[in-house]
C-alpha cells in the first residue's frame with residue numbers, strides 16, 4: 001500500500017473546489033491518512049520545487065503557491081501515486097482531458113488545482129516535508 005502527498009493549491013481553494021477534489025479521491029477508494037491547512041513559505045517551496053528554481057518564471061510559481069493557504073493531504077491506496085496522477089491529468093490544464101481534475105477544474109499550467117507526488121522517492125520525501133511525526137495516521141480501508 002502506497003501513500004502519496006496531495007496539495008490542494010490556492011486556485012482550488014479560491015474556487016471552493018476542495019470538497020469536489022477530495023470527493024474524487026474518496027470515490028476512487030483512497031484513504032485519507034493526514035490532512036492539514038498550511039501557509040507555504042518561500043524556503044519550503046524552494047525545496048519542494050528545487051527542480052524548477054532555474055526557470056525565469058519560478059518567482060511567479062512561488063508567488064502563486066504562497067498567495068493563500070493550501071490543504072496538504074496524505075492519501076493511501078494500491079498504486080495510489082500513479083493513479084492519482086492519472087486522475088489529475090497532465091500538468092498543463094489546457095491539455096488535460098475532460099473528466100480529469102485538471103481538465104475539469106484547472107485554468108492553465110500554473111493554475112492546475114492539485115499537486116501530487118510523482119514517484120515513490122518523491123512521495124517519501126514529501127511526506128517528511130509536509131507532515132511531522134504524529135500527523136500521519138494508519139487507518140484501515142473501508
Ligand code: TYD
Nearest residue numbers: 049052061090091109110111112115116118
Ligand atoms: P512540475 O513538477 O513540472 O509538474 P507537476 O506539478 O505536474 O508535477 O511543476 C510543478 C508546478 O510548477 C506545476 O504544477 C505548475 C508550475 N509550472 C508552471 O507554472 N509552468 C511550467 O512551465 C512548469 C514546468 C511548471
